[in-house]
Amino acid sequence: MRELRIHGRGGQGSVTAAELIAVAAFEGGMFAQAFPAFGVERRGAPVQAFVRFDNHKIRLRSQIYEPDYIIVQDSTLIRDVNVFQGLKEGGIAIINTEKALTYPFPKGVKVITIDATSIALRVLGIPITNTTLMGAFAAASGEIKIEALEDAFRRRFKGELAEKNIAAAKEAYRFVKEAS
Amino acid sequence: MLEIMEGSHAVAKSVGLCRPGVIAAYPITPQTHIVEALADMVADCSIDAEYITVESEFSALSACLGASAAGSRVYSATTSQGLALMFEVCFNCAGMRFPVVMSIVNRAMGAPLSIWNDQQDSISLRDSGWLQLYAEDNQEAADLHYIAYRVAEDHRVLLPAFVCFDGFILSHTYEPVDMLTRKQAESYLPPFKPYHRLDAADPISFGLFAAPDYYMEFRYAIDQAMKQARSIIPEAGTEFSEMFGRDYSGLTEAYRIDDADCAIVAMGSICGTVKDAIDEMRNAGKKVGLLKLRAFRPFPEKEVQKALAGVSTVAVLDKNISLGSKGAVALEIRDALYGSQITVLDYIIALGGRDVRKKDIATVVASAEAGVGDLFYGLREEVLK
Numbered sequence: 001m002r003e004l005r006i007h008g009r010g011g012q013g014s015v016t017a018a019e020l021i022a023v024a025a026f027e028g029g030m031f032a033q034a035f036p037a038f039g040v041e042r043r044g045a046p047v048q049a050f051v052r053f054d055n056h057k058i059r060l061r062s063q064i065y066e067p068d069y070i071i072v073q074d075s076t077l078i079r080d081v082n083v084f085q086g087l088k089e090g091g092i093a094i095i096n097t098e099k100a101l102t103y104p105f106p107k108g109v110k111v112i113t114i115d116a117t118s119i120a121l122r123v124l125g126i127p128i129t130n131t132t133l134m135g136a137f138a139a140a141s142g143e144i145k146i147e148a149l150e151d152a153f154r155r156r157f158k159g160e161l162a163e164k165n166i167a168a169a170k171e172a173y174r175f176v177k178e179a180s
Numbered sequence: 181m182l183e184i185m186e187g188s189h190a191v192a193k194s195v196g197l198c199r200p201g202v203i204a205a206y207p208i209t210p211q212t213h214i215v216e217a218l219a220d221m222v223a224d225c226s227i228d229a230e231y232i233t234v235e236s237e238f239s240a241l242s243a244c245l246g247a248s249a250a251g252s253r254v255y256s257a258t259t260s261q262g263l264a265l266m267f268e269v270c271f272n273c274a275g276m277r278f279p280v281v282m283s284i285v286n287r288a289m290g291a292p293l294s295i296w297n298d299q300q301d302s303i304s305l306r307d308s309g310w311l312q313l314y315a316e317d318n319q320e321a322a323d324l325h326y327i328a329y330r331v332a333e334d335h336r337v338l339l340p341a342f343v344c345f346d347g348f349i350l351s352h353t354y355e356p357v358d359m360l361t362r363k364q365a366e367s368y369l370p371p372f373k374p375y376h377r378l379d380a381a382d383p384i385s386f387g388l389f390a391a392p393d394y395y396m397e398f399r400y401a402i403d404q405a406m407k408q409a410r411s412i413i414p415e416a417g418t419e420f421s422e423m424f425g426r427d428y429s430g431l432t433e434a435y436r437i438d439d440a441d442c443a444i445v446a447m448g449s450i451c452g453t454v455k456d457a458i459d460e461m462r463n464a465g466k467k468v469g470l471l472k473l474r475a476f477r478p479f480p481e482k483e484v485q486k487a488l489a490g491v492s493t494v495a496v497l498d499k500n501i502s503l504g505s506k507g508a509v510a511l512e513i514r515d516a517l518y519g520s521q522i523t524v525l526d527y528i529i530a531l532g533g534r535d536v537r538k539k540d541i542a543t544v545v546a547s548a549e550a551g552v553g554d555l556f557y558g559l560r561e562e563v564l565k
Contacts, residue, residue: 019186022354026184035353038210038296057356059317059452061349062537 002143003064004051007083008073011043013130017071018049020156021134024148025053033058046081053143069141071133072096073116078103094136094176096129112140114175123168135169139176146173182356187318187345188213190357191257191283194322196227197365198281198329201252201372204232204243208262209295210347211285215257229255237262241269241280248278249386251377253329256280259347260287260301267305273340274309274402276387277375279332280340281325282310286448286499287347288532296533297347299448303476303500303508309402311341311409312477314447318357320428321345323420324474326360326369327428330416335375337409339402344476346449348533360424368423406478413475431480434487436462437469442545443488445513446497447473450529450536454497457541468545473509484516494524495548501528506554525553534558 004021008014015036022034030053037048050064066086075097077083087093089108095101096116105111114136116129123132131153138144149169154162185193192214195203203222205215222231232243237258244254258266263284273280284302288294302312313328315321321343328341345351360368376384390398410431417428427433435455437443444454451472461468471487473480488494494517498507505511510526517524525548530536540558547553 019354023184026182026356031356032184033353033355035349038348038352060456060538061449061453063535065537 001052001054001058001060002068003066004053004069004071004137004141004143005064005067006049006051006071006073007077007081008047008049008130009043009077010045010047012073013128014047014049014073016156017130017134018051020131020149020152021051021137021144023152023155024138024144025051027148027151028145030054030143031056031058037063046077067091069137069143070094071137073129073133075101084109092140094133094140096133110140112136112176112179114172116172119168119171123171124164131165132168132172135172136176138169139173140180146170182358184354184356186213187321187350187353187355188285189217190318190322190359191325191345191351192217192221193359194325195255195283196221197360197362198255198325198369199227199253199365199371200229200255202230202232202244202247202254203256204234204240204247204254205256205258206234206237206240206262208237208259210287210351211257211259211262211283213351214283214285218255237265238269241266241273241282244280244282245269245273245276245278248273248280249276249378251372251374253333253372254280255282257283257285259285260289263301263305264289267308270305270308270310270340272387275398277338277402277405278340279329279338279372281328281332282340282342283325284342284344285347285351286344294532295347297349297499298531298533299344299346299499300501300531302342302344305342306477306508309339309406310477311337311339311406311413311475313341313343313413313475314473315343315345315350316449316451316472318345318350318353318355319426321350322357322359323424323426323428326365327413327416327420329369331409331412333372334412334416337405337412338375339405339409344448349449358426364424368420410478410480413478428474430483431473431475431478432483432487433472433474435470435472437471437487437491439467440469440491441467442493442495442548443469443471443491444495444497444541444545445471445473445484445509447476447509448499450497450499453536453538454541457538460538461542461545466545476509479512479516481516484513488513488517488522491522493548494522495544495553496524496526497529497544498526499530501531523548523551525551527553527555527557529557
């Protein structure tokens with residue numbers, strides 16, 4: 001079983017990201033489970049969402065403490081939340097940031113930084129980065145196919161909105177593929 | 181065919197396929213997504229039900245009671261304080277023998293206010309005369325609604341039923357679920373045939389006055405119907421299993437318990453985590469098993485006695501507390517095993533949404549083996565000083 005933990009702020013679509021990643025993984029033939037860490041959500045407050053991937057039915061219901069992957073939607077969270085907590089050695093961290101990060105990252109962890117905010121602003125016209133980061137996750141983890149993600153977007157969003165989100169995800173996908 | 185969807189939507193779709201004539205509910209976290217989805221289905225005519233909007237849970241269940249009396253299949257859903265507001269109507273539904281089916285999206289009771297999961301809400305309606313079924317995962321949560329209607333409406337039972345599943349942990353989780361088709365649902369669950377109903381051409385009354393010379397006989401009749409349900413639930417569950425391949429033939433479900441020294445007893449979504457923990461403990465040579473209770477009312481006394489006959493220790497996980505006594509499940513298990521040499525220890529756990537990990541289950545088992553139990557598991561240390 002592999003596990004993903006998404007860190008974001010209320011309003012950034014972390015729960016939606018977890019759901020759509022699970023949908024894409026399921027369509028790719030895997031069992032998947034997505035769920036939020038529900039707090040009393042306020043816009044801007046730190047939130048978490050979780051995804052599990054496995055080849056058979058998933059029974060475990062606890063939150064995710066030792067993820068294989070983390071997605072950080074907002075690098076300013078790193079000051080307030082230990083987003084790397086429990087991240088496995090050899091694990092992958094995907095961090096949205098506009099500038100180079102100077103934090104001491106944990107050893108043995110692959111850190112991928114991407115300016116998802118700029119991509120989202122340019123392609124979508126709004127600074128909502130969840131779909132862009134999902135493209136980066138597809139490229140970095142291999143858990144989901146970008147085509148499956150496109151299908152998941154088309155089922156969740158209508159018409160032009162789906163296509164714009166697909167374009168943003170694809171740009172991030174290419175960025176990560178080329179950088180690695 | 182498996183599809184991936186949110187637990188609330190799986191339940192709402194199943195309820196739609198049960199074809200209720202009347203739905204009345206008041207939105208409350210974490211039940212809201214279910215009633216929103218059903219309201220959508222009514223609005224777009226994908227189900228032929230009347231959705232009665234009400235100003236409170238008291239009115240929601242009262243509307244269901246009236247519609248059931250008029251001969252309609254009815255549905256409601258609630259949780260926590262919403263269920264508390266229905267308290268009076270719950271007893272009336274059971275007393276008048278109306279087979280209302282209601283989803284309980286289990287949540288802690290205030291105060292202090294908590295929107296998170298435990299099972300105190302439905303457990304607190306233990307004595308109300310409603311059947312209580314508990315689901316481990318979203319598949320079971322969806323499927324138990326068909327079974328609940330079958331049993332509740334059976335003329336040998338005629339009692340209302342709760343289908344209980346854990347708030348957020350199941351209701352807000354996306355996972356694969358195999359939905360019945362419309363045709364399958366119709367073949368399993370025929371239209372509701374009321375035993376009695378309000379009819380101006382043939383007037384009768386429900387829920388009238390019972391003086392001391394008759395009241396006890398009404399209570400006896402409800403208790404007899406509950407006991408009857410002990411065989412009707414497995415009957416309906418077995419037929420479901422035969423038609424659709426998912427096994428709900430038991431009031432309980434045993435997992436790796438045959439040669440176990442220590443058995444865990446639990447209800448609801450925690451059973452999934454327990455099963456994974458048991459696999460790890462088994463790999464380490466520990467003889468541990470699980471007895472999952474699918475039915476809490478009626479209580480499956482004989483099945484519990486049979487399943488636990490070979491174990492020396494039972495660790496009960498209670499997501500509730502009968503304050504001043506013990507967890508409600510442990511009390512039942514001790515009663516069922518009275519006179520045996522089996523040690524039954526109670527662990528009050530996961531109240532108000534506190535997370536439970538596999539290692540917590542291993543700690544509970546180690547405590548039980550050491551004879552340490554009847555405690556709140558995982559309390560903050562400062563309260564124990």
